[in-house]
Amino acid sequence: MVEGAGPVGLTLATDLAQRGVQVLMAEIRDFAQPPNVKCNHVSERRM
Ligand SMILES: Cc1cc2nc3c(=O)[nH]c(=O)nc-3n(C[C@H](O)[C@H](O)[C@H](O)COP(=O)(O)OP(=O)(O)OC[C@H]3O[C@@H](n4cnc5c(N)ncnc54)[C@H](O)[C@@H]3O)c2cc1C
Numbered sequence: 001m002v003e004g005a006g007p008v009g010l011t012l013a014t015d016l017a018q019r020g021v022q023v024l025m026a027e028i029r030d031f032a033q034p035p036n037v038k039c040n041h042v043s044e045r046r047m
Pocket residue numbers: 003004005006007008009026027028029035038039040041042043046
């Protein structure tokens with residue numbers, strides 16, 4: 001189980017699924033509620 005559908009959780013879940021691992025995601029936000037925007041750019045260094 002992966003908790004939290006932020007960048008880290010979604011990347012982990014996608015990576016595991018691509019390797020054939022069944023993934024269950026848990027997210028505390030309500031269905032279809034968007035996350036609070038915390039990013040206006042993604043720098044090369046952060047990546
Ligand atoms: C004000 C601000 C500005 C920023 N600006 C930038 C920027 O310009 N560029 C940049 O690259 N980065 C920026 N960052 C950093 C970036 O937002 C974080 O590095 C990134 O969001 C971290 O991803 P994460 O998946 O670890 O956590 P988060 O994005 O916080 O995702 C965590 C998820 O887990 C969920 N969750 C929490 N508790 C539970 C629970 N108990 N059960 C299930 N789900 C749960 C939350 O709802 C959320 O969806 C900024 C951060 C802040 C605070």
